Amino acid sequence: MVSPRFRAQAGIIVAMLGALLSASASADESSRIAGPPSTLPIASDPTVLPSDPISISSRYGQQWVDPDGTKIVLLRGNCVIEQGQRRYEADQLVLFGSMASQPGDPTQVFAYLDGALGGGVHIQTPGHREQIARDHIELVTTGKFEIFVPPDAMVEIPGSNQRAIPTLSGSNERVVVRAIERRNSTLRRTALSIRTASQQLPALPSPGFPTPVSTPRRRLTINPRYIAQEPSVSTSVNQAVTPAEYVITVTNGVNIVVDNVPVQVGGQLMLTQIDLTADRAIIWTDAPASSNQFAFDLNENTPCQVYLEGNIVARIGSNEARASQAFYDINNRRGQLVNAEVRTYLPQIDGMLRLRADSIRQLSESNFHARNAFVTTSAFGRPGYRVEGADIFVEERFDPSGRIDPGTGMPSTASPQITALNTRFYVEELPIFGLPYVSAPAENLQVPFERLNFGYSSIFGATVHSVFNVETLFGFDLPEGVDMGVQFDYMTKRGPGLGLNTDYDVDGHLLGLPAHHEGTSKLYYLHDMGEDNLGRDRRDLAAPNNRGRAMWRNRTDLSVDTWINAEVDYISDRNFREQFDETGWDRDKDSETLVNLSHQFGNGQFNALVKGRINDFSDQTDWLPKFDLFNLGEPLFGDALTWSSHSSVGYGRIQTAEAPSDPQDVFTPLPYLQDASGLVGMTRHELNAPFMLGAMNVSPYVMGEAAAWGEDYNGDSLARLYGSAGIRGSLQFFKALPDYRDPIFGLNGLAHKSQIDFDYYYAQSTKDLDEIPQYNEFDEDAQDRFRERYIPLEFGGVLPPEFDPRFYALRSGAGRGVADPYFELVDDQHVLRLGWRNRLQTKVGPPDRPRIKDWMIFDLEGTIFPNADRDNFGETLGLINGRYIWNVGERTSLLASGVFDVFDGGQRIWNAGVLTQRGARGSLYVGFRQVDVGPIESQLITGSYSYRMSQKWVSTLGAAYDIAEGRDRGESLTITRIGESFLLHLGFGFDVSRNNVGIGVSLEPRLGPFDATSTQLSSLLGINR
Template structure:
């Protein structure tokens, strides 16, 4: 009964805090005096703003909860563009004139009613000023190529004479449209309202003509030169058998024809041994090496013999060709097309074909062809196709139009795109795979296989591992910013292994962004697990093993984010055996579904998490809600208020023990079997102020928490309070005349910061009475703790290494928003910090930038009640971090963490890293972990080196100095070929007693920058 009485008190406190948060007492609310328009001020607010100056106007792009208020009228929308121009009415009054484009769920709310639109254009004026409130990010970068701005600009100028003045900002159109007669009321100026009777400009086309005269026809210039120093022979005659008559010119002996002057085509350079030209008949049978003609004049060319055609970045070689300059069409036989991929460091895609048709400037069709990025005459591997189409596409949803520097007009960002039909993957001369359709960017040569590895070790046996591009395997068009890979392996000691993984990112139909990644794997395992010393032959419950690990995030403009995860493993050791790096450093596997929203200082979330992996310590929340209020100002910014409240139904279960008794396991003592209501509310007040150069901030925090189940199956409640004072003092000194070429010093500045935080905390319930409902360790750390108690401390963990005690000593949960609020107790501590920065300037004289040359961070805690809070020692948790960036390529790093009581932790690390651009890097480091019975002293060294453009080597080694034992080595030699990377690797893992050797063949797929062997930085621009 006592517990529920305290719960009622807690609920009352939480409701008061919630009311403060919602009403925003002192929370920066703005009130404006309102008079009759245009004397009434205008207020603008949104979540996000991008603003810049252009001429006399100030332009802003607003997104998320956009709102405009003037007088009793309010307009709301998802996004808007605002142009503001200020003009002097007289010597004392300034009038602000606003043109506003509203888009998405537009609402007008006034005393006369409520109106809804999908979009709307407004014109407002005021002499009382414009108030601006932005809750989120603000950017001052111009956004003239933003799609929202482009749409707003067209609507603003549609149907007005001022449209001609906006030509440099509007998109082009090939249409020439005479504008209707306009009647503009006196004094209205540029009304800015859209006229539905006017055709608006379209992408990639010139602006509408503003007069009634037709546009002049484009002119074409044709020039003819000898191909070499030897003059060509000419035969020219008039053909009267056509209507109208045409001139026929035969050129032999090597000729070059240059056609230019047409904006949409560019310059065409045609070279061949022989050529025939058909064009409009000349006045007499004369030939000229240079002529000027209109774009609609017929001009056709037939070429044969050593043909080279150049058009922009495209180069075509052929034996015979026909080109129509007026229609911009071509037919090329026995041809090879080379095209440079934009923004890919000169990467060239090559198409070899029986015939190539040029359907337009950037569109080609190839028959009986193959496409590759290899520059070999016939590459080792290739995609052979019956038909290949190459065109230009806007691929990524993130791509925005750019401004053409020559014309000042907008042009779309496009990339070459390949679509191939009836495809066979050919290795040498042997077809291996077939796909009916392949479609993707030209930078990817559409080779389905990404890697092929032969290996041998003591864990998996003989191995054949293959990785494939799933889009190519299934003949699907690859979306932008998406990767999908299939893995098919055979492991002689384990069985067949199948896996798929991928990543994606994009925009939905409403402009909201989403991203995610996933992994799924399956093996029919006929072996045993080898996870290291004392765990080399572990059985598992079922031969059918696998994993599912997927995450998805969907972000909406109104600050809402949807999160979903699916994480499942068949047994406790599968992930550690097959995906060890992900197990050690990746996110825990979870089943999760939740939604959050952030708005100003307010944020809320509601989420659920069932537990499907019974061998892990994962609390089920079915469901849980959280409310955050962070940094809300009170009493005219004298105080800052924050709070965090949560409530949910939870189920906490101990992890199931491993099925194999040889797998060391000790249950973690702070978990138990419990379920029921878990509720908490925290509230904090801070009052920062300046005292000279010293910044002081007294603070106080209170918490009320309730758990309906505990270690004894009784309810537990707790009241916790903490009060203290934070102080901060900054000092600096500049030495402008310190110069050194050896140490790359150009002036030196020393900056110091002293910080202190004194806190006194009291709790009504000891931490030892409260289970750990909110996990604070990753699963890999918990698994290590399960073994550590047995294999290092003989079954009893010393209190000094109890992880929850360590968390309390370090203040891990003293913040108002800390996720594991259980980790507090009675405590009195003074935390001291002293940071140093030695900074210099580097770079060219006109663009100097500040760089850290040397850094040192020091910290220590002082505990007045040492016997209670720090095992009898007044000082503890001494930490230091040091870094010296000797030059641009070499740095020295060191760190330490010490406790001063008996058997306390003594951890330090020191290392030297040197890098030589793309030639390689080397690292040597030493790390010690010393605590009671645990002592580890590891010396590590590694390097990667490009021995020549064709050979790269990487190696690493580790040795335990304390125990005098080898820990492992690895060595990889890579041969860089035209079409393949061939890796030969050898390794030894002493903990698992596992020597291994592998040969991996990796195709050089386009300009890919990643490699399984992590040598991509050494590959240069061609990889």
């Protein structure tokens, strides 16, 4: 399966290419500023006068004197510089310089503005505002120079009542290091310009018109690449062309910095800085208006071509490109990078995305072509897993949909499109999959396939399961929030399969009202040429040739309090899901077709349900329709009483499952379900009167219900009145031993928390439970299907009442709650339920930050039936269950639980085991489980372990053996290789029940760092978090 993190890669790549090529072009064009770089940019600006005072403010500040005697001030938080009509804003600000020694003398300060914390640097002048990552300016004024910091961020000067900015060195701060490098670079460029005056270009005739200066100002400067190594610069003039062409050749390392570069990001024009570094460079251009070849201006009409060679590095923000050779023709918007690599940061994975290509060419302003390119998040030069294409094209395409660009608020006229030819997915150097043509919008480009699994089993044969993204495969432009995948499967023993999977989370409308829609759908068809194997006694069931599933589940939120759930789920035959989607069959919700409207108001909720069965092999009830009204916890007479109610009315139709056509698929209809239809109505109310009796919380209650059924199993109408009265309560105990210590058991203080609770009630019903039709389903399809088989296999076709699930639910009180959906499950009862719950807790962790930990947990519950013959098969005590956990240490726990009934044939189920978890190294569990229920007896020894053998390998093993039957129950083994970008799983399994041996190979994307915080590693090692 391919990582979802690749889905936004193309848009990032387009932005990166555009920034490094197009932005470089616009940078060179717009940075042709006449004249040498000004050393007093504010004083020479018409929006600032030299006499204008300078005001600087921030939230925090510190100052110190550098060893060379320079005074440095570091300001943080909401930094603002104001002078005249110009205003600067930044996250951090570093100032170098000193105040004027005499009144009237100019104060000169070098200021470095940094916006790396996310706010950027904002420059504001009348009618204009721009934003860049960082900048530097030289502040000059003959007026006041003031720095304002809040009083709470200042310290008192000893011996006076005045306060000042704290004196604290910050020379090691990263922002100060960057500021010093920028200041030194400026000083080096000035010195270099003076030293190379003899190499200045000869002046050429000028047309006499003033060179227009663009706003904002863009400046190109040529600097040394290495601090201690000056570049070698030579210049020449080619008089053979008109106008004359200047050629500047720089060797021995060159660094070209372009400030205030305009780039298009998300439809908005933003200013940034680019940094180009190479071993050698050649620049062809017309004569600049200045004789300084190290800092000159270029207007948009001046021809300019640049060639870079040797260890080329280009940076824009956190994006970076590298190449061995590069050429760019600025006027014609054409360029090429050779042996190129583009890197951009992806916050979703906290890592870098790389595009590597033999060459990247810019064909026009917005069209690009990469040859022999691959995309990866790996840091390796040529990773073991990658998506590679022979040719990748990025081009602007007209958008006829009339959509609004969210970045500009204007209609979108064009959008970047990515087209890839001969795309291949490689594992190491082995091509696993390829597509001849892939095309999709760049902002929503997806890797062609989302899942790819290979395997072999005795049931399915050799298998290939794959899911491909529809947008990438067919070039569709799906709405935002919609993800669609086409599924291709092939199983040598079963046949080919084709499917379409869709997930969506979109805003829209319903009946003219704004709504939010969220849901999923699955369409799948399989041409089956084999037989079903569902386990012992069902290993060769006849299966239809044409099989599949059509499922859609949707939730529409009309408001916070109103929503609609809708489902359609058609399955071709009774065994399809259990055979091909066993996990979903065991754990997912039932396959249903319904529409349900829900609305909440205060303490109440209203539901309107329409439901119909379309799968004849399932036991389900149609509701045509059904209405429910709930009111929970409504206070009466102040807080003296609490009233809860549930009323329901609807027309129901019980439809029992049809028998399977294969006689080997044993089937007996469930005795408590029969076909019936009619009006079903009920209203149930409960009053509680809670109060405190000393330390005991007590709540007497009464509950009454009236219910009616239009048709019971005899075809007659039926009515029932039910009522109960009782009292429930709880009492808590607590004892603390803060001084108790035991290093052997890791005890640092001990606290015992204990609670005793009870629920005593007496209930009467005018009808017995076996007379009541079961219109409301109380169990899932997978359990009903199992009961349809074990009744004839284990009980000879007649289900004893001790094993009737309705009587078990009655004894457990499953239908007594006011809001319980299966209100039928009540009868005459006299019951006392008791519970005793205990916690032994201690403190662990560092002394200054201890946390509370459960050292031991012991819970015990039981039920007393005074009328034992009627309510509990002749035994007064029943439904005894308990749970015990002893967390021996941070890594090891002893676990035990069980549930028992003491009547003949009652359940006796318990298990005990040891679990040890060693952090990021792995986990181990060994346990014993006994199941003794009537004719069913099983004694299983189970064991599993997960272990990280090295940084690259993890193994997991599970096994089970039945002592009672002396039979192996199955094993599974998985070995996982942890790669740079993917997890490669090699699995082996043996299912004794189905006599199935399976081998599987699957690929899973590695998401984020694979350390102790990784949820992937926790799942792989079986570690609970």
